[in-house]
Amino acid sequence: MKLDFHRNHFLLYNTAFWGFLVLSLIIAVGPAFRAMQTPPTPGLVELTPEEQRGRDVYVREGCSYCHSQQVRPLEMDLPYGRPSAAGDFAYATPQLLGTQRTGPDLANIGNRQPDETWHLLHFYNPRIVVPESVMPAFPWLFHIKDRQEPGDIVVPVPEQYKPAGKVVVATRDVLNLVAYMQALRQPKLDLKALGMAEAAPSGAPAAEAAPRADEEAALGARVYANNCALCHQANGQGLAGIAPSLVGDPVVTAADPTEHIRIVLQGLAGRSIGGQEYPGRMPAFAEVLTDAEIAAVVNHERSSWGNNAPKVTVEDVRRVRGQ
Numbered sequence: 001m002k003l004d005f006h007r008n009h010f011l012l013y014n015t016a017f018w019g020f021l022v023l024s025l026i027i028a029v030g031p032a033f034r035a036m037q038t039p040p041t042p043g044l045v046e047l048t049p050e051e052q053r054g055r056d057v058y059v060r061e062g063c064s065y066c067h068s069q070q071v072r073p074l075e076m077d078l079p080y081g082r083p084s085a086a087g088d089f090a091y092a093t094p095q096l097l098g099t100q101r102t103g104p105d106l107a108n109i110g111n112r113q114p115d116e117t118w119h120l121l122h123f124y125n126p127r128i129v130v131p132e133s134v135m136p137a138f139p140w141l142f143h144i145k146d147r148q149e150p151g152d153i154v155v156p157v158p159e160q161y162k163p164a165g166k167v168v169v170a171t172r173d174v175l176n177l178v179a180y181m182q183a184l185r186q187p188k189l190d191l192k193a194l195g196m197a198e199a200a201p202s203g204a205p206a207a208e209a210a211p212r213a214d215e216e217a218a219l220g221a222r223v224y225a226n227n228c229a230l231c232h233q234a235n236g237q238g239l240a241g242i243a244p245s246l247v248g249d250p251v252v253t254a255a256d257p258t259e260h261i262r263i264v265l266q267g268l269a270g271r272s273i274g275g276q277e278y279p280g281r282m283p284a285f286a287e288v289l290t291d292a293e294i295a296a297v298v299n300h301e302r303s304s305w306g307n308n309a310p311k312v313t314v315e316d317v318r319r320v321r322g323q
């Protein structure tokens with residue numbers, strides 16, 4: 001048989017068919033099969049039925065038109081979490097990676113904003129908690145009632161944002177959606193345990209050498225913007241009913257920083273601050289931030305908005321963490 005593609009149609013079609021098949025296997029089917037074998041990232045948990053229903057609401061409401069769930073290894077993605085790994089998606093099929101980033105990436109929103117009340121207010125009207133937000137409101141995820149009935153979860157919507165004299169009650173759908181937001185947590189990646197990080201060469205400086213002053217200031221501002229400003233706001237003045245003002249706050253301006261550091265590590269609930277009670281709670285950051293990041297953000301609060309309290313060191317944070 002001659003290798004003549006012009007005359008031998010049998011040869012032409014067979015070459016095309018088998019060529020296509022082999023290339024598909026190598027380029028598409030093989031890698032997909034390998035990706036399916038990726039073990040889940042250690043510490044990753046499956047969604048509960050409630051969170052799964054929240055995920056269905058997320059799909060139905062079109063949240064992924066504006067939100068991605070994949071952190072890229074780029075500097076501009078640093079606020080959203082660590083770069084995503086294949087194992088992060090082991091249970092989340094089909095993945096909701098998203099392509100549009102009108103809003104922030106949500107891959108790690110459960111760690112960045114764990115507060116239920118904040119989410120409920122934000123879904124009822126994003127402008128309540130983020131004044132300059134362009135995210136649409138989702139009022140149909142709430143009931144407007146004349147009065148609270150037993151079992152109702154009432155959302156503390158400020159008067160100017162709701163019909164006068166009515167109460168705003170969360171539906172099952174929005175509670176499931178919040179549960180889903182809280183479940184979107186990136187497990188910590190221990191690269192050393194996975195054998196992927198290079199061991200520090202002997203004689204290298206200690207891992208957490210004290211950062212330069214300007215680096216620390218930039219780090220503190222960044223940690224504050226990414227982890228604290230959602231509640232305490234960029235100007236430190238807090239949000240009525242959500243989080244106290246840190247401007248001139250006695251804890252933030254105290255000479256002894258122990259209480260300030262402890263609150264950031266362990267969170268806080270149920271304290272009356274300046275005669276105000278807060279229904280939500282301040283989340284704990286011990287597992288989310290490193291000692292250097294906590295020292296930097298504490299110093300940011302101690303030196304911003306007119307506050308002028310003594311600075312803390314990484315050693316101070318280590319000491320309080322050890323207690």
Ligand code: HEC
Binds near residue numbers: 066104106113130132
């Ligand atoms: C038209 C685009 C758009 C849509 C649709 C949208 N969002 Fe947003 N979202 C934004 C923008 C912009 C922000 C940043 C401002 C803010 O926090 O409100 C944001 C912020 C958020 C935040 C806070 C994230 C952070 O890091 O501060 C959460 C959580 C969130 N959206 C969830 C949702 C959910 C859940 C849905 C679907 C029910 C949704 N969004 C629909 C644009 C959108």
Ligand code: HEC
Binds near residue numbers: 227232260268
């Ligand atoms: C989910 C909203 C939320 C986030 C995010 C948040 N806080 Fe708070 N914070 C609160 C609430 C609510 C309180 C008051 C708790 C109470 O009343 O017991 C508080 C209290 C505090 C206090 C104590 C004030 C006092 O006088 O006792 C400090 C200090 C503080 N936060 C710092 C921070 C820092 C630093 C971050 C970021 C690393 C942060 N907060 C992130 C909600 C938040």
